[in-house]
Amino acid sequence: MDALLDLYHRHLDWRDLTLLMLSPVFIALIALEAWRFRRTGVFELRDSLDSLNSGGSYLVIDLLLLTVLVLPAMGWVHDxxxxxxxxxxxxxxxxxxxxxxxxxxxxxxSHRIRWFWCAHVVHHGSEKMNFGTALRQSWFYPLAGNWLFYLPAVWLGFEPRWVLFALSLNLGYQFFVHTTWVERLPAWFEFVFNTPSHHRAHHGRNPQYMDRNYGGTLIVFDRLFGSFVPEQEPVDYGLEHPFPTHNLFSLNAHEWRAMFRDMAREQSWGLRLAHLWMPPGWRRHG
Structure with a gap:
């Protein structure tokens, strides 16, 4: 236990400080936005409570798994x-x-491999777009392995605390793109950075918007790798196949259950395992 606490204090302190400093800003903006759009349908009480409950419980579980799983692994790679x-x-x-x-x-x-989508789907479950939606995160991100994507930075030679700090800034910025309050920003900014307009399209289930605009703070990699699409027609938010529930466990577990159910229906291990890495919604015959 002492070794785990030492890992926490050495590598996680700046990450927590960043989130702690930003939390009052997040809460204030959620309240202001809710008041500003109180009669427009941008907020719905039950949906907002789902987002807040998801975000709060995610932080507790994420902190636990970071301490017992992620940080020891990052420390080993850094060694x-x-x-x-x-x-x-x-x-x-x-x-x-x-x-x-x-x-x-x-x-x-997370959009093109079903294993990772099983965790990420929680974030796309809301049919509203507001600052509260940014808080809707999955309990199972660390278990699904989202942290594995950042190990190259640690292996290259950056300390885990700096990698986590940079990631915290990245995720903190993304809170501000979950809104309909801001329409378009100056053209040069829209060209380089992820913006509310770009991210509204990302959350759309309109066919032209699905699986687009993956950037965190920047949109340049989407432009380079062909995954960028501008926001044009009104965005229809949410999942292509909604899973309506307010049960917190079901919100986090429903896609895992669906994936394992699809695997159980197959007759061979090759087809069963294919459900892990094929895109969401993949079926053997189409």
Whole structure:
């Protein structure tokens, strides 16, 4: 236990401090947005409670799994790193860009590989777009392996605490793109950065919007790798096949149950295992 606490204090302190400092801003903006759009249907009480409950319980479970699983693994990888990279302002900028690229890979995989989608689906379950939706996260992210995508930065030579700090800034920025309050920002900003307009399209179940705009803070990798689409027609938010429930466990577990049920129906292990890495909704015959 002492070793785990030491890992926590050495690697997680700045991450927690970042989230702690931003939390009052998040809460204030959620309240302001709810008041501003109180008669427009942007907020729905039960949906907002689901998002808040998901976010609060996620933080507790994520902290536990980070301490007992993720940090020991990151520490082991860092002990076998290629280089030792001191963090200077320029090196941190390079790390921030590297983490953004790794986040793009994680986010794209979370939409195109069903194993990762089983966790990420929780975030797309709301049919509303507001700041509260940003808090809707899965309990099972660490178990699904989202942290594996950031190990290359640790292996390269960056300390885990710096990688987690850069990731915290990335995720903190993304809170602000979950809104209909902001329409379009200046063209140069829309070209380089992820914005509310880009992310509204990402949350759409309109056919042209599905599986697009994976960037965290930037949109440049979407432009480079052909996954960018601009917001044009009104966005229909939510899942292609909704799973209506307010049960917190079902919100987090429903896609895992569906995946294992689909695997059990197959006659061979090859087809069963294919459900793990094929896209969501894949079936043997189409």
């Amino acid at each position: 076998h790193r290629l280089f030792t990279i001191a963090v200077t302002p320029w090196n941190f900028l390079a790390l921030f860009l590297l983490v953004e690229f790794l986040y793009y890979g994680f986010h794209r995989a």
